[in-house]
Amino acid sequence: MDELLKPASIARRTKKDAEADFLRELSLRERSDGAEARSQVQHKPPGSQEDALEILRHEPDYDSLISVLSFLSRHEPPDSHLPIIKLPSPLSAQLVQILVSNIVPNYWAILTEDVHRGKNSGLKLLLYCLSSITGVNAILVRLRALVQEAKSEAAAKPKRPDISLNLAILLDLLSCVLQGDGWLFEAWRLATWGTDESARVKPRVQEIVATLGSGRIISLAAEAEEVAKANNPSKRVDDIWPANSLQYTQWLGRNIVKLVLSDLRPDQRKLCSDLFAKALRLGHSDRLIKQLLSELLLNTQVGATKLGNLLGNLPQTEQRKVLFSVLKHFSADHLDRLGRCETEESKPLISAVAGAISAVLDPEGNGKRHLLEWLTGSSGAGLGEGVGIRRAVMAVISQNRDDLVTVLEKSLSQFGDQLYIKYSPVLQQEAHAQVLLLSAGYVHRKSPIKLAFLLRSSVWLNAISNRLGAPHQRARFLGMVVGEALSGLVDNSDKRLNFKMEETDQDEGRWYKGLTEVSDELGFLDPLLEGRTDIPPRKREGPQKFPKRPVPPPPQAGFIIEELSDDEAPEEDDIVPYAKPDSDAEDSDDDATLVRRDKPKAPVYIRDLIKYLRDTDSYDHQKLALATAPSLIRRKADYGTEVSEHAEELASLLVGLSDRFEMENFDDLRVQGMIAIVVAKPEKMGQWFAKTFFDGDYSISQRASILVVLGLSARELAGFETSDYAAMAAFPSKTLPERVEKLYLNHNPSQNYSSSSSLKPLPPNALDNIASSLASSFLAPLAATAADAATGPDVLKLSTFSSRLEQKQKQEQEQTSSNPKIKYKSRQPKKPRVRAIPNTTAHLIATSFFSPLTALFQAALHASSSRRSKTILFHPYLLALYLKTLALLIHAAGPSTLSLPQMTAELWRLLLSTSVRAAAVGDLYVTRAVLLGFVALLDVNEDRMREVCMELGREVVEAQEWVANVFGGLRGGDEGGEEEQVKMLAAGVLVRLKEGVEKYRLLLLGDLIGFE
Structure with missing residues (x-):
């Protein structure tokens, strides 16, 4: 064994030789061997994902890249419907990552130029490989890294010039990858591939919902677009539609529609509902709902129940929000143009809208509960909208007798509630009165006994009594109309209520009483489809230089200028030449080619x-x-x-x-x-x-x-x-x-x-100037009174002869009027009696300007789904301008309007609402607007402070305390400054309020014994 491990030879080198060998240049043979090895790796056709990954890591040339992309786009096995790279695996994730980080920055320019080669072009293959949730996430991760790097370098300096270029490339890649309406369907197919286990499918589906519905794509794309523009202003970054929340929401809506139109399985339906709920929070819920209505409900090729199935899996809060938005859409686009729906063409359209609402409802019946809430809740049953939408909803509710009775009982109980009569806006009371009359007519036709018993109950008697005892004229009018209408359905002719008032017999009163005879049915959607035009979404335009006025080409000369000599000149001296025309600014240019002769004419139609x-x-x-x-x-x-x-x-x-x-x-x-x-x-x-x-x-x-x-x-x-x-x-x-x-008027020639x-x-600041003048006229008498009080007692004041003469004549007139024995004939002719003319302008301002503004403001405050609108409404500048507008409206209506008590109550309570007073804390602009509102109220109600203290006693005392706190919290001292002006305004309001409180103290306390 030791012989096998014996070294063949030992080479020893010094440190100097080792350093020289480390920096030596490769020989030609060694370089050729390395290039040949790399070339073998690149040109070798990939046989597996490992081979493809190895080729991509070695900086492949264009042909090798195309071969790799073609291999990754193949289906394996051949009968599979999914390519290799889209199958979920660790190798697929590595391939996608290296394509996004290495291949795309180097080859994007070449790939985009080669787009015309057809289906197998490099760009099409690359987009096909990256069109998955894995590919989108890889692009987003790379975008986030580059954005963070750009921000860190922006603070440290210097900047890398390639960051903006790479950001622009990745944004273009993201826009191209997400193109198409079938993208969501393909992503769902990838998530459910190869397994039926819910434990594996559920995380994949949740990843789709989290990536597409969370707004992460919009925020990252918008941030990257801004960074790319800031780092390289000379290069334009256009058509990045994922950075536009509206266009992205519309794209997501089209993808949801594409998936809904397929054969929905339970998991598909759940995915659509989850994505739809997420998309509603992207800021364009009304546009999204309108898009789904157009493509799912109002489409003749699609079943009417598709949208109802989509809404069935939504949470209850989202279902309520969508249903209310659907009602609002039908009212604004179809029914509001009908007005009071008195024509014959209104009935088929209302029936069509009722059929559409019934199709949108959840098949399990949860939608009916939301409709009952809409009719009887604090939202006002379509506050500010026409009666047509209420008729359509009542037609849907009328399919169930129990629901009809529920609506009637709740409406009647609410209609007679004293707090509701006192604090609810007029528009809301009118809408609920219409619902009450409509429901009473339906119940009378289906169950007359139930209506008869209800009109014999204490609820009915208290409702009419409270309405007749209301301090506001409009509340009494609604009580009389409802009383006569419902009594006419049940009682005989000799027992019917008849208040014999002129208001109830006029057109409006007869129209209200005619609502009990209205009966609508569920109809087909054909009237809604007539004349419908689908507006395609507008593409987002990048920053561009707006066109200037076009310069026409120089006109072609169609004549010859011939110079005449003095001998050929005409000899007629008696011809008077025309005067020279005035100079034209358009013709004053030195260059005659810039003069325009084809300017458009002013419109006359x-x-x-x-x-x-x-x-x-x-x-x-x-x-x-x-x-x-x-x-x-x-x-x-x-x-x-x-x-x-x-x-x-x-x-x-x-x-x-x-x-x-x-x-x-x-x-x-x-x-x-x-x-x-x-x-x-x-x-x-x-x-x-x-x-x-x-x-x-x-x-x-x-x-x-x-x-x-x-x-x-x-x-x-x-x-x-x-x-x-x-x-x-x-x-x-x-x-x-x-x-x-000129003969009759002092005409000023300059005014033409x-x-x-x-x-x-x-x-x-037109409204600000008007409000300031109103405040000045309000403070002027108070300032004069204060100046007189500061100069000493009235007895010590000197008066002129003319003032004493005027005072003496005034005393004589008072004695003459008080003593009938003294006869005094005035030399002034007796003024003729002026015929009383109804103040229609004040009524118009109250009903069409003031009431909609106050009622819709309160509805926006109480709506649960209006967080964005609340943020906008309580912007300091906008809120202050809104309050000033209400002040000017009530001042324009004047003290002679019949609706002044109702207008005073609504504006006074709005100014004292918690939301308005919280917005005024620390903001002088809003505080000044609230004080201007009190100025307008006190000015218009100068002659009826007793009634104001009687009807709004608690509010008057509360306003005095609030204004006193405002006055005490302001320092002032800066003469002419904003804080000094607000303090003066608060002082004036406080003086007037104290005068009213002191004068009607007993009335405010409720002790009227012996007090006149």
Whole structure:
């Protein structure tokens, strides 16, 4: 054995020889032997995954890479439906990792150029090998590593130039790998391959849900895109759709639809439901639900129960959220345009929506419970929406008599609750009153005995009594209408309730009472499919330089300029030449080729205006549309139906319009256009803008513009302000000629309403200026009283002769009026009696502007699924602007509106709500807005403080304590500063509140004995 281990020879070297041998150059033979060995490894066709891994590790050339990718894409065994690399194994994970980290950065440029070679091209083979959850995770891990490296180098310096390049390559790779609507189906097939054991399948399925539904792809792609742009601004990173949450959500929705349309097994159905629940949390739940409705429910080639099966495996909270969003979608897109649903075309459409809702419900019956909650819960049964959606839901509920009775009993109990009458918004009470009347009609037709017994109970008697004793006029009106309607169903003609009030016999009262006769059935979906257009998703555009105004080619000269000599000149001296035209800014360029002769004309029809607004790539169209919209909409408001038919479309275009070309006065023109729409159709568009403020997917600045529009348009309707665009929009037949107008009016030639150059743009803080003027007018009398009190007693004050004469005349008039024996004839002629005119403007502001804003705000606070909307609504700037808008609305309505008690109660309680007061802590801007709200309330209710203290006694005392705490917590001292102004405002509000509390102290305590 020792001989076998005996060394053949021993070579000894010194340290100097060893170092020289370490740095020696390889001989030509040795280099050729290493290259030949590497070439043998590369060009050897792979026979297994180990061979493929070895080839990829040795930096293969292009042909070797194609052969390896072709081998990995083969199916093994041949009858298998899955390639080798997609089979779950440790070797597959190593292959995917080396493809992502080594091969893609080196060969991506070559592979993308070779895309036209067909199915077997290198790029197609590479994407096929990486189109799995393993491949996506490998890309995400590499992206995370590069992003962290770039951030660490950004702080330490210097930067590696290849990081942004590798990030751009990986983002392109991720976009290409995830392309396709069948991606999720293929991932599920891979997860369930080769085994039926749930212990192995379940972790794979959970990995799919965690990777695709957690938002990890969106966050990493967006972060990598920003880092790539920051490190290399010169290179554009475009079309990275996974970084856009909306486009990614739509892609995930299409994949869910593809999987749902296959033959669903229980594990497939569970995967779809889990992914759908995850996708709802990505921030675009309404768009996702609308997409699934369009592709699953409103598709003639798909069964109507597919969506119901998908919702069946969702948790109860998610089912409730999806069902409420479905109801909202049907109301907004199909039923709200019907108004009160009084026409004949409303019945088939309502039946179709009822059939669609019934198809969406869970087959196990959990959805009916959510519908009952929607009808009778605090959400208000579709608060701010038309009666059509409530009729459709009642048609679904009417299929079960017990559910109908439940809705009727809960609605009646809620309708007569004193706390509900006192604290609920008017819109919510109206919606619940409609549900009560509808359910009573259904119950009367199916079980009249049950309705008769219910109307003999104490619940019914207390409901009518509490309604008639309510302090608010609208609450009493609803009580009288419901009482007459339900009594007419059960009682005989001699015993029917009849309050003999004018309000209940008008159109609105008759419409409410007619709801008991409404009966809808479940119908087919055909009316919903008529005229439906599916809008394809827009691709995400990368950062680009917006186009400038196009420069036309130089015009071709079609004439010859001939110079005449003096001898050939005409001799007619009596011809008077025309005056030279005014200079044109367009023609003042030195280069004649830059002069435009094909400028578009201003739109004269609403459809042309809409066309111009949609053309977001044309500077001229956008500028003309914005400049023309205010006057054109006002001019067309009362002539024809153009504005009424396209009002919502115009409003949505103007609200969502962005300043791509950095136009001058862009925001002012956009706001003026929206104001023109509201002034043209205030009853409809006031509610539309209020609903859009809460429900629309808009930015904070766009929502702020909606509030500005509502505030300024309400003041214009009330007559406080007149827009210059109203004079522009007047037809020539309604105005005098300029020469004649000078004879009657002090005409200022500089004011020429025929051109928009004389129009003054709105200041950026228009509402703030109006609120400040309101606060100044509120504080002025208090300041004057305080100044008089500070100068000493009134007896010591000197008065002028004129003031003493006025005081003497006033005393004589008081004596004459108090003593009938003294006859005093006034020299002033007796004023004629003015006929009482109903204040329709105040009613319009209260119902179409104020009530929707307050009711939807409270609904958003109590909604469990509106976390994102709450975050937006309680942004300090937006919340302050919202409160200022409410203050201006109630001030514009004035003290003569019949709805003033209800408006006062709603705004006062909203200002004292916990959420608003918490937002005002430490924020002067919000605190000032709350104080301005109290200023408007005290100013409008100056003559009815007794009623305010009687109805809102607790709220008045609570407001006094809160304002006192605000006043004590402010330091002030900086004259003219913001804190000093807020403290002065708080002092004024506190003085007025203390006056009311001191004057009606006994009333606030409830001791009215002997007090008049």
